[in-house]
Amino acid sequence: MKPSSDKKHVWDKVNNWEEELLFLKSIIDKTELTETIKWGGPIYVYNKKNVIGIGGFKNYFAIWFLNGVFLKDEKKRLINAQENKTKSMRQWRFTSKEEVNEKEVLEYIYEAIENEKQGKIIQPSKKETIISELLEEEMVLNPALKQAFQKFTRYKQYEFLEYIESAKQEKTKISRIEKVIPMILSNVGLNDKYR
Structure with a gap:
């Protein structure tokens, strides 16, 4: 054999x-x-x-x-x-x-x-920018939050914004913002525990 x-x-x-x-x-x-x-x-x-x-x-x-x-x-x-x-x-x-x-x-x-x-390949699509007006308002009221948020890489910022803005209802967006504020202030990315 x-x-x-x-x-x-x-x-x-x-x-x-x-x-x-x-x-x-x-x-x-x-x-x-x-x-x-x-x-x-x-x-x-x-x-x-x-x-x-x-x-x-x-x-x-x-x-x-x-x-x-x-x-x-x-x-x-x-x-x-x-x-x-x-x-x-x-x-x-x-x-x-x-x-x-x-x-x-x-x-x-x-x-x-x-x-x-000939080098024909599909380029990965660029992620569109997401804007969260609710988070922006929080950052205006809390400059420390804005500073902490800006320390994250663009990718990690995108994860937070996508998490907030993928909620359909305003009240869900607000509760998600309340959840992520302590994470942002502690410099903990949204998915860090899975990395």
Whole structure:
């Protein structure tokens, strides 16, 4: 029996797609991508940038293109596995080896590599500034509170403001302000205890 370290990682949660995933690997091996193991499965990189990954799930096996949003996808093969959450990753699912058209798969992979060479990526969206008029009023009345608040990083300030302003009712906003004032004055960030 071979030692388990001999067995190549195949991102396969249910072990019924091994042959299919090895077939996908044989196609990917024809490209200039390098196989690495990330997040417990094979990810293929170009110039240290993640381009594609492969894996098996309960009802399908798939290639995911980490920046698939930039692919033309003229043949309409790609899906967004998590609409409204996943901005750039796209998945191409298969339910049998026969569905894998090597020429098509290579076209998509080569396009993904080309996009990587051109540096196409989605920049993380900047968080919009949040203004809390109620907190501003408190700071006018209490200059020490304003000074303490300004000592926090922008990120921690944002967390306080988002916490206050995400309340729908004014009375909830007021009770949240009352809760955070001692924290601000003690230089304790809203989520410090979780960090």
